[in-house]
Every structure is written in C-alpha cells, then in structure tokens.
Amino acid sequence: MKILLLEDDALLGECARVGLAQREFSVDWVTEMASARRMLQGHDYACMLLDLGLPDGDGLGFLKELRDADNTIPVIIITARYEVEERIKGLEYGADDYLTKPYSLDELAARLRAVLRRRDGRASNILISGNIRMDPLTMTTQMDGRDIELSPMEFRLLRAFLQQPGKIQTRESLLQALCGDDMEEVASNLLDVHIHHLRKKLGSERIKTVRGLGYMLLQED
Structure with missing residues (x-):
C-alpha cells in the first residue's frame, strides 16, 4: 500500500519510513511541499501523512490547497501542535485524522488502516x-x-x-x-x-x- 509522507524532520521521517515498511506499507518520503506536489501528480497514493511545520510553508495551507483542487486523498496530520484550535482547523480543512507527536509506530499503522477502511466505507472511527x-x-x-x-x-x-x-x-x-x-x-x-x-x-x-x-x-x- 503506497503512502506519501511529508515530514521535514530527518530522524522522524526515516523512522516512519522504515517502521511503516515493516508493517506492510510502502512509503515515499519528502521534506517539502514542492516535492509533495510533484509526487502527487505522478503517483496514486492511498494516503498522505502530513506534518504542519514545513520549510516552505504551513501544512494546513497545503491541505487546503489540495481540497480546493478537489484532491480527495486521505490525509492524516502528524504534528507536535496540541492546541484544540489547530485540530479543529485541520479537520475543517479536510484532514481525515490527527496524530500528535510523539507517536507509536503501531498506532500510526493502525490509524492508517482505519482511515483506509473508512474510505472504503467499512468501519466507524468511534x-x-x-x-x-x-x-x-x-x-x-x-x-x-x-x-x-x-x-x-x-x-x-x-x-x-x-x-x-x-x-x-x-x-x-x-x-x-x-x-x-x-x-x-x-x-x-x-x-x-x-x-x-x-x-x-x-x-x-x-x-x-x-x-x-x-x-x-x-x-x-
């Protein structure tokens, strides 16, 4: 299952890429929004993992850009931001789930599977x-x-x-x-x-x- 990871932290990005590969996900990892735009044009991803603090802009703005362009790829926001307002804004912009750092790789994989099940109409998140x-x-x-x-x-x-x-x-x-x-x-x-x-x-x-x-x-x- 092909996943796009947009994360600028080198250690977190590598850990997520390797850890998800061990859990049967194939991950393309990029560190900037510009690279993510190119990857989305050339590949069909099952889901995107999106950090918010990025070197070339804010992840929420990138999410809004995707949804305004009618891109329906499932998106899980992964961030250190705990504020309720940030979570609400992310969900309103079209995120499918929200995971705060630090996180367990097992939980991340479980959330990916849950988002993909919901996309296929097979399960509730509650x-x-x-x-x-x-x-x-x-x-x-x-x-x-x-x-x-x-x-x-x-x-x-x-x-x-x-x-x-x-x-x-x-x-x-x-x-x-x-x-x-x-x-x-x-x-x-x-x-x-x-x-x-x-x-x-x-x-x-x-x-x-x-x-x-x-x-x-x-x-x-």
Missing part, C-alpha cells in the same frame, strides 16, 4: 466500551453522555484501553501508547500517575490492575 464513548478525530470523550476533560496523555492512555477493552495490556504497551518510541527516556512512574488520574475520572474500579501482567479496562461498570 471507540466504545460500555458507557464510555471516544471520537479520536475530534479528541472528545463522553461517559454516560457527559463530556470528560482529558489531558493529551490521559487521552492517549484511554484510547489504548478502548482499542482493546477487556484485554490485559502490559506496562510496556501502555507506555508506548503514551510516549511513542521514546518510552525508555521517561520517568518510571509516568504510567502509574496517568492510570491514577484516569481512575479518578472513570471510577476507581474501571481500570483493573492485573498483578505481574499489566492493566485491563473493564467493559462494564
């Missing part, structure tokens, strides 16, 4: 477990129909749980969901802190500790 409902596109979460305010770290952690409700997840997999592939550089208690915060918002019994194995999101209260 994650649901019992009375919890999350929309990763708008980064909104409800419990019993009421909005829950989550920090970016809490959102990533709960999303990882909702992707596999009722299944044990190891500390390593949850740390990767929180911190991407830089998880070895974070404090050892980071996961415990955010598990504690989530329990305060979801209920102390909703996330179960499975001693010696990890954690599990219970599907019902």
Whole structure:
C-alpha cells in the first residue's frame, strides 16, 4: 500500500519510513511541499501523512490547497501542535485524522488502516466500551453522555484501553501508547500517575490492575 509522507524532520521521517515498511506499507518520503506536489501528480497514493511545520510553508495551507483542487486523498496530520484550535482547523480543512507527536509506530499503522477502511466505507472511527464513548478525530470523550476533560496523555492512555477493552495490556504497551518510541527516556512512574488520574475520572474500579501482567479496562461498570 503506497503512502506519501511529508515530514521535514530527518530522524522522524526515516523512522516512519522504515517502521511503516515493516508493517506492510510502502512509503515515499519528502521534506517539502514542492516535492509533495510533484509526487502527487505522478503517483496514486492511498494516503498522505502530513506534518504542519514545513520549510516552505504551513501544512494546513497545503491541505487546503489540495481540497480546493478537489484532491480527495486521505490525509492524516502528524504534528507536535496540541492546541484544540489547530485540530479543529485541520479537520475543517479536510484532514481525515490527527496524530500528535510523539507517536507509536503501531498506532500510526493502525490509524492508517482505519482511515483506509473508512474510505472504503467499512468501519466507524468511534471507540466504545460500555458507557464510555471516544471520537479520536475530534479528541472528545463522553461517559454516560457527559463530556470528560482529558489531558493529551490521559487521552492517549484511554484510547489504548478502548482499542482493546477487556484485554490485559502490559506496562510496556501502555507506555508506548503514551510516549511513542521514546518510552525508555521517561520517568518510571509516568504510567502509574496517568492510570491514577484516569481512575479518578472513570471510577476507581474501571481500570483493573492485573498483578505481574499489566492493566485491563473493564467493559462494564
């Protein structure tokens, strides 16, 4: 499956290119919008991964340019920008998903597959477990129909749980969901802190500790 990656950071670009190749994606990587324009003219890509801060302009402007030209290629924005206004603007300009850095390569591959399934009309983006409902596109979460305010770290952690409700997840997999592939550089208690915060918002019994194995999101209260 052919993917176009527009990312000007050399390390992130190479990691994404190699990592996605290991996950059965073929990636053409460019660092400037001018190069991306040429590649889009000569190739039929299944999806584009778009950074926002680029050396020859802003990625949001490039996305708007594509949509104004009726280019319907699925686009996943990948950026370090966390502001809600930026996410909203990206979605309004026509992005199909929004992933913040640092990210897990497994999550990136999963989001690519999800976007391609939606393009083919085969799946919903909404994650649901019992009375919890999350929309990763708008980064909104409800419990019993009421909005829950989550920090970016809490959102990533709960999303990882909702992707596999009722299944044990190891500390390593949850740390990767929180911190991407830089998880070895974070404090050892980071996961415990955010598990504690989530329990305060979801209920102390909703996330179960499975001693010696990890954690599990219970599907019902």
